[in-house]
Amino acid sequence: MLHKIQIDKLEVNFHGEEILKDLSFSVPAGQMFAIIGPNGAGKSTLLKSILGLVRPQHGSVSIAGDPKKTVIGYVPQSRIIDEETPINAKDFVSLGLISRMVPWLSRQEKKGLKEIMRFTDTERLAKKPIGKLSGGERQRVFLAQALVRRPDLLLLDESTANLDPDAQVRMMALVKKAVKEWGVTVLFISHDLRLVRDYADQVLIIARGFYKTGATETILDDAALLKQVFELPAEDAGSGRDPLNASEMPLSASSS
Numbered sequence: 001m002l003h004k005i006q007i008d009k010l011e012v013n014f015h016g017e018e019i020l021k022d023l024s025f026s027v028p029a030g031q032m033f034a035i036i037g038p039n040g041a042g043k044s045t046l047l048k049s050i051l052g053l054v055r056p057q058h059g060s061v062s063i064a065g066d067p068k069k070t071v072i073g074y075v076p077q078s079r080i081i082d083e084e085t086p087i088n089a090k091d092f093v094s095l096g097l098i099s100r101m102v103p104w105l106s107r108q109e110k111k112g113l114k115e116i117m118r119f120t121d122t123e124r125l126a127k128k129p130i131g132k133l134s135g136g137e138r139q140r141v142f143l144a145q146a147l148v149r150r151p152d153l154l155l156l157d158e159s160t161a162n163l164d165p166d167a168q169v170r171m172m173a174l175v176k177k178a179v180k181e182w183g184v185t186v187l188f189i190s191h192d193l194r195l196v197r198d199y200a201d202q203v204l205i206i207a208r209g210f211y212k213t214g215a216t217e218t219i220l221d222d223a224a225l226l227k228q229v230f231e232l233p234a235e236d237a238g239s240g241r242d243p244l245n246a247s248e249m250p251l252s253a254s255s256s
């Protein structure tokens, strides 16, 4: 099986504090790979290590293909957009292109921009200021920006957090469509285990130096593992409550 990304014995420390240690896993090309775990477990740090924004103390990140041609799309966890930000959605999406702003785009880039806005159903938002969009519209614009160069790898850091259930499904369905149509490999962080169950092929569970990867059902059906990792109260054990019911799990609350 062709692996798009291989993480080998990754170790990241911040100011002497061990965040990731001896973390190894690989993701086959064209998969949707979920990363789950409690707040502060190091999920965002892992994505930043893949992006080269964080330098690991040990270990390596290898991405298949010519490094000069590899394109990575990234939607970070939080983006503060002021309501008065004087940029419209189309220009915002174009910032994901090499030429950056609409007046400087090549004919090819203009075509790609139009296609991606149609793909993400953001065409009708094109002229609207980014700060005036709803949460769901904004997330679709962020996704369009991350997809506009047709990335080989797409990294999503809780990009469905704070969206209503319909908007969450709409976002994830778009991501899945990109996987199907272009074969992009996706790593996504989520605290919503129902979305993970519906969309991930594989899951990495990560918590305080503990890691486990496996097929989505294998990981999510292991109630004891989930209780241990998310440190659910003892009285929940064997209570018959659905350990994946987001409204019952502390982890379903939006992260920091």
Ligand SMILES: Nc1ncnc2c1ncn2[C@@H]1O[C@H](COP(=O)(O)OP(=O)(O)OP(=O)(O)O)[C@@H](O)[C@H]1O
Pocket: 014, 015, 019, 037, 038, 039, 040, 041, 042, 043, 044, 045, 046, 077, 255, 256
């Ligand atoms: N640049 C940094 N400098 C120092 N400490 C950092 C830095 N980035 C992250 N940390 C710390 O590393 C730990 C892991 O943070 P990270 O954001 O990766 O966790 P996470 O699993 O994504 O959490 P959450 O679910 O809350 O978003 C936290 O304790 C955080 O404070």
